[in-house]
Amino acid sequence: MPRAVAIANEHAKAKVAAASAIAVIQTLDRLRAWRCPKGELSVVFLGDKAIAKIHADFLDDPTVTDVITFVGEDHPVEPFAGEICINVDQAKRAAKEHGTSLEHELRLYLAHGWLHLAGLFDGTKAQAAEMRAAEVVALKHLDQAKVRLKVAV
Secondary structure (H helix, E strand, O other), X not given: OOOOEEEEEOOOOOEEOHHHHXXXXXXXXXXXXXXXXXXXXXXXXXXXXXXXXXXXXXXXXXXXXXXXXXXXXXXXXXXXXXXXXXXXXXXXXXXXXXXXOHHXXXXXXXXXXXXXXXXXXOOOHHHHHHHHHHHHHHHHHHXXXXXXXXXXX
16 A cells, blocks of 8 residues: 655745655655655655754754655554655755756655655765665666656746
8 A cells, every 4th residue: 555645835936746746755665675664754845944944943953955854753553754844945956056857856855855764864975875876776766667746836
């Protein structure tokens, strides 16, 4: 049975089609190399100001960032996998800088957050290298499944 995924579009302008974001998560759930915890997953798309506040409130760092992931809890009756907070404004800047699309960057950020929930970190150089390699595998998996993210700006 596919995972339940709650999508919240809190960005002022960009709106990610919920069905497409759910398809990305559910496709990532079929990856064999990593396992995201069981339970519902929440994904929130927001902007610079909101993510900076979350970053300050929960990680004591008031700077803007791209993705913040909160691991949920393995409750026996209602497990909650966690929440992925994605900064659409940062994705727009990264897309311009890297010559990619907003959809590509947001899909990468979804995969990045999912990989955090699956136990990967990126705090050290070695961890960051492992995360980058896992992101390549995750995006290739999504490409092979022909799963795209739909965004209206």
